[in-house]
Amino acid sequence: MKVVAIHIAKARKLPTRMVDSVDAEAGKGLVGDRYHGTRHRHVTIQSRQDLDAAADALGYAFDAGATRRNITVDAGEIPTKPGTRLRIGDVELEVVRLAAPCRLLDDWIGAGAMAAMHRRGGSVCRLLSSGTISVGDEVVVEPSSSPALTA
Template sequence: MSAETPSAPAVVTAIHLAPGTRLPTKPVQQVEAEAGRGLVGDRYHGTRHRHVTVQAQPDLDAAAADLGAPVPAGSTRRNVTISVGPVPTRPGTRVRVGDTLLEVVRLAAPCRLMDDHIGPGAMRALHARGGAVFRILESGTIRLGDAVEVLDTDG
């Protein structure tokens, strides 16, 4: 998720919420992001650090090419999909999504459930393409089409 590419800035292309463990994700047009709490309506709302997960569409496309089958954004169980990458994974990196401020907590590694949700080999195809887990530092609304900007960090 570079701040911008010569062709187009990164934007939010999909938002998915999982209302509960193992329940299917639901696509939404927008979601309220609460600082220190998470995305309203998502199963991780209220957890300490896993507030929102972000992935990049080019990573899904590359995984689909390796897998030989589509990798729909909602099937990965990530919350936000952006148009260009890479998604920053260095802890402490801050990202502005619309009027919401996020901070990287850690890399989001795909789990074995990907093979169940997408198909055999999906976990392997998504390796190093799973995006990142963020905490929400400033509340706001994340909407489809919102600009995504990696902010300068000290160190």
């Protein structure tokens, strides 16, 4: 998987803007994004493959930024199991939860968009390390491992 688009928005009701790269701060989020500084919702990630399937269900294509997700990858299944770790370039992320489609998608994309995005919304992740995420970066799902025990 590779990053094909990055979108950020300064505030909830402002449109997203596409960027070529973004600074990611561990424990905080993407610099310049509305969720920067929140507790767990640092980054959202979705698959272009899932967006294409939703577009087929709708009968027309739409821009990846219309979903208001931050990172779009070219293909593949986005892990949704909490605790799953991903690496984008040299930035490590951890899945917090499934990113359910918002009812406002019907307003932003068109009638039926929320239903078309059902089970295709991607994941919400938190940032475990800092760095820069750029279009073209490789996305790797880390092999699952047993959590370390601490005394």
